[in-house]
Amino acid sequence: MIRYIARRLGQAVVIVAIVAAITFALIHLAPGDPFSAVLDNPNVSETVRETLRAQYGLDRPLPEQFVRYVGALARGEMGWSFSHDRPVREVLASALPNTVLLMGVALVASFALGILVALLQVARRGSLIDHSLSGITLLFFSMPDFWLAILSLLALTYWLPIFPVGGAVDPVMHEYLSLGGRIVDRLKHLALPALTLTLLASASVARYQRAALLDVLPADYIRTARLKGLTEKEILRRHALRNALLPIITLIGLSFPALLTGAFFIERIFAWPGMGYAVVNAIGTRDYPLVVGGVIIGSIMVTLGSLLADLLYAWADPRLRGH
């Protein structure tokens, strides 16, 4: 197992390096300039433009820039963010805890809710509850995330002002609250974006899980369990669910990168200062080092997510352990 993990990690390093190189080339070849906003000013001269390019090393040939970047990366530096005027490492480090908190809560909640909904649907399959939940999950499954985010923002902050509008904390009062007050403040700000993400993600989890459960229910071992006199609840929980978890494990593996890369639209609409917004905004502003840094983090998470899914497969299905 350890050799297997080591081999997969070795492959991951190669994949991350290739993805970083391709991203570096593509973002530099994309039209546009990191200093577009600066230059869109009738008073800004060409000298300023050249000075800025020189200050950030952009006047050098692209291969030289790449070699310098790789050298810096080998020393643990991810470069300097043009748009934040801070090291990329600092920008990502400040965004990371917010994204992990939001996505962590949302993923755990959405998988828990999705599996529960699927279990309820299968337990009452064919009933009005099953059909209603199918309709609701289909509705959320097909709903654009930005639309639901704006709708929930309007509904729960403006029409019915239960939650604060956005941000990770109250920018005015947070620093002056007691520890308990600050925790409550943070939770109140977390609630709405996490709820939006949970509703969206749990719909797909529920649909996958329901289909997987329905696939395993006709199996011989389920029939045997019924013949042994187990209740439908026990059959679902102890026999069907574990065997129907494989598609969900795939989903977990696919969702894992989102833990760090975030959900751009949700972060933007709720002004949540996380990774998704930082990196996508960096693409728009041509903040090359921040884009590449974000992509490196994302690709590491993709490969780790894939590894995690494989390990979970092996845990869930003993037949796969030998492979």
Next chain:
Amino acid sequence: MAAMRYAQILCAVLLCGCLGNESAGKGSSGGTLAISTGGDPDALIPSLLQTTQAAQIVDMVYDRLADIGDSLNILGDRGFTPRLADRWTWAKDSMSIAFHINPNAKWHDGQAVRSNDVRFTIVSTKDSTLGSPTASVITNIDSVSTPDSATAVFWFHQRSPQQFYDAVYQNPIMPEHVWKGIAPAGWRGSEAAKNPIGSGPYRFVRWIPRAAVELAADTANYRGAPKLSRLIWSIAPDFNAALTRFFTGETDLFPQLRPENLTEVAKHPDLKARSYNALAYMFLQFNLRDPANHDRPHPIFGNRELRRALTMATDRAALVRSTFDTLAQPALGPTLRVYPTTDPNLPQIPYDLPRARQILDSLGWRVTTSDSMRTRNGRPLRFTITVPSTSQPRVQLAVLLQEQFRRAGVQADIEKLEFPVVVEKDRKRNFDAVVGQWNTNPSPGAVRGSWGTAGSRSANGNNYGSYENPVFDAYVDSALNAFDPAKRRSYFTTAYQTIIQDAPAIWLAELRAVVGYHSRLQITTLRRDAWWAHIPEWSIPRDKRIPRDNAPVTQSPATPSPSPAAASGTGRKTP
């Protein structure tokens, strides 16, 4: 529910023993102004800032030698009010101005403001290794001498009507003792840039990227403490989120209301809106050179009569009304009505669709195809309008222009691109037509770079359309060098008439900005170049305060150590 939330917060504040009565200290009357804003400031360094957000913060933290008056006069020193300089003296030949520093002026770290700080500010701004955008507009300043610690003398290359404006408007004064040890190339990333120390009415407290920037009243300021104790810019990148924060009362002010938001403001008795003429205009700029070969004229827009015909085919009044309702008016030219140098009755190319069709016919562009589009020698009269996808008004204008051109038999395709890509196409002059916008300042002089020959011939000049007319250049130069306001206006009028008749662009809209604010806020004038300029005079009456107004004011890292007695009332410090 909102009241309950505030009550909870108030209780928490009371529990942690932080609530200070009149916590702002002496002089400041209290209150917190929370402003909704769409993004982080770019750099809190006066000579390097570019974004409006940074300008707002820098103008509160730093001071100039003198401040331009609400009339925005730029000739001589009329209307300018003393700031760091309590007085100034002109040399007899007007080749120098001596500014006398207010002896009470102090930096927020307690050190006195000296004439060396003034010299340092100018020298560093002109330093090419810094890359300051301001450098190109203070080229007439030769040097600054400091005969004593309280006197800074500006020396100019030549007499100019706006040399006083050049000396003070662009240059908030920076503390030499903070910046002199840092290489200019490293200013942006320095700690000093993250914790600015100025001499303005507000001290910097903290900047949480993508969340908030907080300033606190400088209660010991040499000009007296500002009325509001605290300013907070609450950052929300999404327009709707920033707007909702304003509507729900999380913030007190939103400076970018759109026409469609005004109905909602009217529904809230606690909210008000006030508009003012912004220093910005929009236009459809034609590229007069062939994008494929800049040595050749553009196959369509190289022809002056064709450009005039397109202008005639454009109902600018309807277009502006559809896009901005009453919050804009048709632009007169590359200028603004608020400039005293602008004649509001400048003759325009009239909207006359039949005449436009006649001109196009006479130029050989005739309708020969079944789709009613014009061609000449088999070539369709077709071009692309480039527009930044991030600007909703500009996209809307492009769509309306497309329809108006269609009525004249001209096919315009719209190319919506990311903002950096539009700027690159502009710079490389690789476009047919672009919906552009220039944000200007109180001086009409920027027109020389954006529409003059110098801006066209420079490889990366700002005259992207490559319009060149020596008559226009000459009149602009004469106007900018005229001391007599009447002559200045007359020269500018001729220059504008020249460019309007040449039609290198269709002058679309002169914009009005709308600031929404809570009625508990007592605001004064919204200055056209900077709505925030009078914030230190704004206030919130005691009977209209809410819990956030009474939150303790945090000391900034730069603040001199307070006495133990004073410190006990200031609450918990933040980093």
